[in-house]
Amino acid sequence: MKKIVSLNLAFLALVGWGVVARPGENESVPSPKAAPETPKQPGYTIYDHAEGDHKFRLVIPENQLVLRGILVVGPYSGGDSRAYHEQVWYREFLNQHGFAFLGATHFYLNDYKVMQAALKHLSNVTKHPELVNAPYVVTGFSAGGGFTRRLMEADPEKVIAGVIVGSTMKLRREITDDHRRVPICIINGERERGPGEGPGLAKHLEPVLAEHRPKGARWSWMAVQGVGHEFAGQEVLTMPILDAAVRLRYPNDGDVRKGPVKLKPLALESGWVADHTTWTNGMTTITPARSFRGDIAKSSWLPNEEVAFIYRAYSSFDKVLKITMPDPMSAKSEVFEAGSSVEIMLDDSGFMGWKKLELYNGATKVAERTKGPARFTVTDLRKGFHAFSVLGTDDKGRVRPSNPVLVVVR
Numbered sequence: 001m002k003k004i005v006s007l008n009l010a011f012l013a014l015v016g017w018g019v020v021a022r023p024g025e026n027e028s029v030p031s032p033k034a035a036p037e038t039p040k041q042p043g044y045t046i047y048d049h050a051e052g053d054h055k056f057r058l059v060i061p062e063n064q065l066v067l068r069g070i071l072v073v074g075p076y077s078g079g080d081s082r083a084y085h086e087q088v089w090y091r092e093f094l095n096q097h098g099f100a101f102l103g104a105t106h107f108y109l110n111d112y113k114v115m116q117a118a119l120k121h122l123s124n125v126t127k128h129p130e131l132v133n134a135p136y137v138v139t140g141f142s143a144g145g146g147f148t149r150r151l152m153e154a155d156p157e158k159v160i161a162g163v164i165v166g167s168t169m170k171l172r173r174e175i176t177d178d179h180r181r182v183p184i185c186i187i188n189g190e191r192e193r194g195p196g197e198g199p200g201l202a203k204h205l206e207p208v209l210a211e212h213r214p215k216g217a218r219w220s221w222m223a224v225q226g227v228g229h230e231f232a233g234q235e236v237l238t239m240p241i242l243d244a245a246v247r248l249r250y251p252n253d254g255d256v257r258k259g260p261v262k263l264k265p266l267a268l269e270s271g272w273v274a275d276h277t278t279w280t281n282g283m284t285t286i287t288p289a290r291s292f293r294g295d296i297a298k299s300s301w302l303p304n305e306e307v308a309f310i311y312r313a314y315s316s317f318d319k320v321l322k323i324t325m326p327d328p329m330s331a332k333s334e335v336f337e338a339g340s341s342v343e344i345m346l347d348d349s350g351f352m353g354w355k356k357l358e359l360y361n362g363a364t365k366v367a368e369r370t371k372g373p374a375r376f377t378v379t380d381l382r383k384g385f386h387a388f389s390v391l392g393t394d395d396k397g398r399v400r401p402s403n404p405v406l407v408v409v410r
Helices: 009-015 088-097 112-125 143-154 202-215 235-249 276-281 305-315 328-332
Strands: 003-007 044-051 054-061 069-074 099-104 136-141 159-165 184-189 219-224 272-275 286-288 299-302 322-325 342-347 354-361 364-369 375-378 384-394 399-401 405-409
Touching: 044 112, 054 088, 054 112, 069 088, 069 143, 088 099, 088 235, 088 384, 088 405, 099 112, 112 143, 136 143, 136 235, 143 159, 143 184, 159 235, 184 235, 202 219, 202 299, 219 276, 219 305, 235 305, 235 384, 235 405, 272 276, 272 305, 286 305, 299 305, 305 384, 322 384, 342 384, 354 375, 364 375
Parallel strands: 069 099, 069 136, 136 159, 159 184, 184 219
Antiparallel strands: 003 044, 044 054, 054 099, 219 299, 272 286, 272 299, 322 342, 342 375, 354 364, 354 384, 384 399, 384 405
16 A cells, blocks of 8 residues: 655654654654754655555655656665665755656566556556656666666666666676667776675676777776775765766756657767776876777766766775865765855875865866865855865876765755
8 A cells, every 4th residue: 555755854854864753642843943044955755655565665856746757776685775865965866856766675676567567556646647758867786786787778768877886787688879878887896796706896897898888888887995895975976977967868848748758869979088997096097088099998988077077086096185074974964055165174194295286076176275274165055966076286296186075955
């Protein structure tokens, strides 16, 4: 039996980001008037649906009259992604793009036909018939990452983009140009193991990329240094990729009420390319795709310069600069208001002889320091996803990146 729940995120902020606690008969929820200085956060409506023993959850932002697309987050094996809409980066993605959220439990999203049947039912229940036409952005960890790949294989014309975390590109069917046109990024941990193998999933990914990148696949890959098979802040790259893909591929005149949206293809030469062989060189090499002269088989295609700068900061090994504030983990619950400011603080102890520090918001340089403390203040933040990173230059002219941090602005 379906369950429809309307929740206000101000209440979720009070009870935390796990299972939602509900007040008992003798308990009360603090009145919103107790904190008038806190802007009301947008709410949403939840629809739970069982398709046989397959459990789904559809989440719709309040006052969203037309659902332009669906953010699908697949669960890891034995996991449950139905409550992932509470994570700040997913929640704000829904609000910014007018998308619904779809999660599931126990990896039942691996059956695309079951998912389609669930969406057909939910389109009737929610009175959003456009759901059956809505395109997808897809991501997930481990087995959920595997579903990202399978959904791209099953219905490439409806997948705007996908990010596979902690999984491979084990393709199960013939791949066509339609599949290769879907922007896909695979994020692994350097220490991840294949079945019965030592660290590293390169042997599973390199042959796939070597075959399909020269054929024009808009695919990318990176391994996070020191990370195993775990959640480790991969959203710092995931969300900018999905956000950029929607902005680049969703047609201005796209109307899901009239039928499936014909997504815009991204020209290969319009993107940027990263060289996999340079991850361990101190700073990953990135270049406009039209200028790349390296080995395409050992490269990643990225949709634009913004994403390429974030990829460079995230994929480079042996970082000598580290952003410590905002705390990368705080992004799991913190959202900034448009127009507010954020402090960016660095640990520069591994790069003490720096002569210049440059702060970037994506690919846009927003500040520079040639002396003084390693910190910046960014003011008047605009709505959206902001991935900040720093490039440091020493007295020998060497340039090294910091880690990127994600700031979400409502």
